[in-house]
Amino acid sequence: MNQASGSTSADSLSRIPALEKFFGNPIPDRERAMWVSLSTAHRSKAIQRMTALDRWSDGNGSVDAARAAADAGVGLTRFYEMAKAWRNDRSLAALGTFAAAPKSRVGKYDATIRKLVAEVVAADANASVRKLAIDLASRLGTFVDGAGPSHNTLRRYVEEELRRRERESSAGVDLQLDCSACKLTPSDERLFTAFVILDRSTQVVLGAELGALADSRAGYRGAAMDALRRLDESQFVRLPWVDSSARAEIVVGEDEDAWTDMKKRLVDADLHAGIELSTKTNRFGRYLRPATGLRIGTVVFFPIRTGEDGSTGVRARSSLMEFQARLRVEVDEYNAEVTSQIQSPNDASPPANLRRFLEMIAEG
Structure with a gap:
């Protein structure tokens, strides 16, 4: 019985190549036990910090401490403390509270x-x-x-x-699907294209995915699948949902022709919600800017640079999965902050036509 359980854990860990990179194969039992106890968000944050520590390598790596600290999502002083603990005991325990987002400095007043x-x-x-x-x-x-x-x-x-x-107003009235170039950390040289599904009134991110501007249908498909997962996990139970969504506004990528057919399918599905496609030249980031200030945790959006990066869709799958996980960690923390500011828990469920819309986008 125990052997079978151990085999299952090992199989699960083998799907995270970055973990074996730091602890070898087989992974020590202590690290395996800690890893299994972590949430998905905590695991992604741990990988983010270990990667930053590895790139810095006690000052002998490819980046300096300031950039490594930014990549790790911590301040420079905290980074040095974490690096010392990591050097003395190479363990997940050295990383501290993995999912704690860097806090904004609170002023005197x-x-x-x-x-x-x-x-x-x-x-x-x-x-x-x-x-x-x-x-x-x-x-x-x-x-x-x-x-x-x-x-x-x-x-x-x-x-x-x-x-x-x-x-505080009702959630689910207006869905906004937006895409923009982004960096996962401010100092990151790599440029990605993020596809994000927002609720306009609450500014909650229902789902997010990295993809390619040339195939925005696929990018939003992944974001919709992420949104459905979050709904199934009851991540938005505090939101004051309306009975029915009124509209969905979609910023289209470079595949405008593909969306003509998609819009027809959505209209024919009789969702009782308006479907609007945005194809203007300056459309990218139009909904992300007012909702998020072009920043979700360490993720920074650069609408004006959207289209510069065409390589996201062909990155190594293992690396892309790690980057996707890092994006979702930041979305988790952003949403936690947003929903904490909604005063009254609400027993309403997401509108049926909102869920059906997401399912159709997820089906592609």
Whole structure:
């Protein structure tokens, strides 16, 4: 019985070549036990950090410490601490809390600003971001000593509060399918094309996939499969779902002709939802920008560079799977942050026509 169980674990681990790269074959029992206990997100984060440590190699590798730290998703000080622990004991345990996302630096007046910005926006929700930021600065003036936060900093607080208020509205009304060039870490030289399915009102990422702009049908197929998986895992139970979706807006890649047939199939399926295709020249990233600020964790989007990279579809499958896993880790953490800001858990289920739409996209 135990032997059979051990064989199953070994078979499972063999599907992750990066793990054997760091621990050899067979993988030590201690590492195997820790690996089995980790979630998919934690496993991907561990691989990300081990890869960064290996590339740095105590200063003798192909990248410097600053870039390796960025690739690992940690600060430089934390990276050095992690590298020392890894050097002393080459183990998953040395990597710390694998899935912890790098946190934004919290300013001195963060708590005060967050309280005031909610009041400022509630008082004049239809005002421009600029006016709201000016009003916020005026309200904040009595609370700060000396020079307070810059106008751009206050604008970011206002934009975040506006997004938070939008998330409180119903989910599932409007789906947005967008694609854009991206880097998995800011310092990464590799450019990918990401396909993302967003819920417009909550800014939640329902699904994401790396693919090729020349075959956006396939890219969105993978993103839809990822979205269905997340729905089946009840990752979005906190969302205030509507009874029926109203529309889906799709940013098309370079395969516009293929989408003509797909749109006809979606319309013929009588989903009771409008289907809109975007084929304008400057279409890439049009939905990602307002929803995410062109950043999901360590993933940075570059809409203007979309189309530069044509190699994603032909990368080695093992490497692409690792990159896909890294993208999904960042999506997991982004969604956790977004849904945590939705105040009231909701018992509603995703609309039936939303699920059917995703199934049809996933079927290709």
